[in-house]
Amino acid sequence: MSTKTTLGILGLGTVGTGVVKLLRDNPQFEIRAIAVRDKNKQREVDLADFHVTDNAFELADDPNIEVIVEVAGGIGQVHEVVKRAIKNGKHIITANKEMIAKHGPEIFEAANKHNVTVFFEAAVGGGIPLISTMQRGLQANRISKVAGIVNGTTNYILTMMEQEKKPFAEALREAQAKGYAEADPTDDIEGNDVVYKIAILASLAFQSPVEVGKIYKQGITQISDLDIQLANEFGYRIKMIGLAQPVGDTGKIDVRAHPMLVPLHHPLAGIEGVNNAIFINGSAVGEVMLSGPGAGQFPTASAVVGDIFNLASALKLPDFARYFQPAMNSTTCDVCPIEETTNAYYIRLETLDVPGVIGHLGLACGEHGVSLLGLVQKGVTDEGVATIVLLTHQVKESQLQAALGDIRRQLTTKEIPVVLRVLR
Numbered sequence: 001m002s003t004k005t006t007l008g009i010l011g012l013g014t015v016g017t018g019v020v021k022l023l024r025d026n027p028q029f030e031i032r033a034i035a036v037r038d039k040n041k042q043r044e045v046d047l048a049d050f051h052v053t054d055n056a057f058e059l060a061d062d063p064n065i066e067v068i069v070e071v072a073g074g075i076g077q078v079h080e081v082v083k084r085a086i087k088n089g090k091h092i093i094t095a096n097k098e099m100i101a102k103h104g105p106e107i108f109e110a111a112n113k114h115n116v117t118v119f120f121e122a123a124v125g126g127g128i129p130l131i132s133t134m135q136r137g138l139q140a141n142r143i144s145k146v147a148g149i150v151n152g153t154t155n156y157i158l159t160m161m162e163q164e165k166k167p168f169a170e171a172l173r174e175a176q177a178k179g180y181a182e183a184d185p186t187d188d189i190e191g192n193d194v195v196y197k198i199a200i201l202a203s204l205a206f207q208s209p210v211e212v213g214k215i216y217k218q219g220i221t222q223i224s225d226l227d228i229q230l231a232n233e234f235g236y237r238i239k240m241i242g243l244a245q246p247v248g249d250t251g252k253i254d255v256r257a258h259p260m261l262v263p264l265h266h267p268l269a270g271i272e273g274v275n276n277a278i279f280i281n282g283s284a285v286g287e288v289m290l291s292g293p294g295a296g297q298f299p300t301a302s303a304v305v306g307d308i309f310n311l312a313s314a315l316k317l318p319d320f321a322r323y324f325q326p327a328m329n330s331t332t333c334d335v336c337p338i339e340e341t342t343n344a345y346y347i348r349l350e351t352l353d354v355p356g357v358i359g360h361l362g363l364a365c366g367e368h369g370v371s372l373l374g375l376v377q378k379g380v381t382d383e384g385v386a387t388i389v390l391l392t393h394q395v396k397e398s399q400l401q402a403a404l405g406d407i408r409r410q411l412t413t414k415e416i417p418v419v420l421r422v423l424r
Contacts, residue, residue, distance in 0.1 A: 004030040005312040008059035008090075010081060011072025012036045015095055015122070017045050018301025019071060019308075024049075028312060032065050033058065035072075035081075060085035067311060070094040071122075071304060079103055086110045086118075091315075093307045095122035095300060101196035105209045105330065117314070119307035124150060124197045125276050127299030128292040129306070134204045134280070141282030143205040145245040147423065150197040152274030152294040153181045153188035154220050154240035158259075159272045162228045162237065168221065180274055191217035191240070194257035198242030201278070202255045205244060208333040210255055216338040218258035222418050226378070227348060230389055234346070234374065236261035237269045241423060252336040260423040261346050268423070339398040344373070344422035346391055349407065350414040353386040357412050361390065364406040368399045385414055391422075 007029055009016055016034075023029050024045075034047065035056040053059070059068055060081050068085045070092060072078050079099055082092055087110070094100065100107070100123050111118045121131045125148075134143075149155050153175055160171040172189065175181035187193045195217050199210045220240055231238050241260045246253055262269045267289050271277040276294025281287055293299035351357050358375065365372055374391040392400065400419075407413055 004028060005308075005315060006030050006032050006064055006066045007308070008032055008062060008065040008068050009034045010056055010059060010068060010070045010078065012043060012045075013071070013073070014297045015300045015304065016071040017043065018297040019069060019304050020045050020050075022298075022301055022305045023308070029308065033062060035059050037072075056081045057084060060088055060090065063088075065090060066315070067091045067093060067308070069304060069308065070096055070099075072096075073098070075099050075102065082107065083110060086114050086116055089114055089116060091116045091311055092118045093304060093311060094118065094120050095304055096120075097123040097193070097196040097200060101199040101212050104200065104203065109330075117311065119311055120200075121307045122300050122303035124200055125278060125290070125303075126152065126292070126294040126296065127302045128276060128278070128290050128294065129303070130201075130278055130290055131204070132310075133288075133290060134201065138280065138282050138285060138288075141284045143280060143282050145243075145281040146198070146201050146205050146278065147241055147243045147245075147268070148201075148276065148278035149239055149268060149271050150201075150242050150276050150278065150294065151188055151193050151240055152276060152296075153185065154194075154259075155271065155276070155294075156180050156274045157189070158220065158223070158228070158238055158240065161223070161225050162232070163272075165225055165229075167225055168223060189221055190219035191257045194240060194242045198244055198255060198257050201242065202244035202253060202333065205280075206246065206253055206333060208253075208331060210244075210253070210333045210335060214255075214335040216256040216258065220259050223259060223420075224418070226387070227346075227418055227420070230348070230376070230378070231261050231346065232264075233376075234261070234391060235264050236346075236422070237264060238262070238420065239268060239271070239423075241268070243423075247336045247340070250336070251334055252340075253333045254336040254341050255333070256338060256341075258421065260421050262423045266423065339396075339401070341397050342394050343397060343400075344392055344394050344424075345400055346418075346420045346422060347389065347404070347416065348418040349388050349390070349416045350385050351388055351410075352412040352414065353380045353384050354412060357386070357388070360410050360412060361388070361407060364410070365390070365392070365403050367406065368403040370395050370400055370403045394424075
């Protein structure tokens with residue numbers, strides 16, 4: 001009988017190709033089959049030695065495959081294949097953050113029922129060993145905050161906008177040309193990707209599933225190079241942040257994904273390019289930051305293959321599957337609505353350059369209990385439109401929105417293009 005661990009690989013894109021390259025000469029493993037969408041597509045890895053199929057269910061049903069390595073991404077059919085594989089007693093290793101974020105509890109429950117395990121290190125943070133750190137390395141801690149840069153694409157775009165003074169559209173095109181952004185970059189630039197990842201991290205940190213649809217999100221498309229320059233003058237850098245923290249003793253969790261002004265002295269402010277970093281506050285350990293490459297073929301493949309090695313070692317132990325079940329209760333987290341959160345804000349407005357404008361803005365803020373920390377006017381156009389930037393002290397979101405409602409209704413206000421929150 002073969003002592004090799006037998007694998008079926010689902011998907012042969014960038015990450016799948018990296019996994020095959022890292023494993024193909026390893027005597028410990030045998031890749032029994034690879035499922036792809038298009039068998040005729042040219043690949044950058046020689047597939048002559050492998051059984052390649054375009055029927056993914058074949059892998060789920062093959063009794064000779066012990067472990068399904070899912071690197072196809074998306075949900076739909078992939079989710080069905082994973083469910084069937086679990087039912088057939090196969091272990092799952094996945095890099096699929098969307099599937100884990102949306103269907104994690106159901107998948108873990110099925111795995112528990114069929115005594116198999118699901119590893120998902122590569123779903124968040126690329127090559128950073130983040131999931132294992134949270135699941136096992138920090139078990140002695142009560143976690144009070146998780147905040148991080150978990151999307152390499154947006155971090156690269158914001159870095160280019162800052163360092164090379166490029167407008168958003170140009171920085172995005174460059175990210176696409178370098179392969180850091182997809183042809184359709186919506187999931188990255190609108191914040192969906194960060195939503196999936198922070199949902200997974202929050203579920204692990206607070207041991208309750210988080211409903212993806214309840215997480216507030218805001219993308220980076222409205223941010224201009226002017227905002228980046230002004231933030232810098234105020235002592236901040238703009239970063240796309242995933243944030244999860246309990247709200248006092250309310251039992252609610254504040255989970256969100258949006259750009260934030262990060263103080264220049266904060267460790268997250270120095271994370272540049274496609275790198276990721278996660279900042280965790282634990283009751284015993286204090287503050288921990290993990291950082292490293294958050295995307296790319298080999299960093300992500302490294303996390304997948306790390307899971308494969310861990311699983312192969314664990315397969316030798318009796319009844320090991322229960323040890324790897326994520327500690328999670330079945331009741332979903334009570335997510336705090338964004339209106340109830342408290343933040344400091346950066347607001348950029350376009351107003352008519354007439355006497356009394358500043359006074360009107362101060363009055364609208366004062367009426368709703370919004371205290372201003374700073375106010376700067378930046379130039380006036382030929383049409384007589386001034387750019388004004390407000391920085392506020394901590395205030396409840398609902399109060400700020402009420403003040404902004406009043407400001408929008410003022411006849412001197414042209415528009416409020418950007419409202420960003422500040423990381424405490």
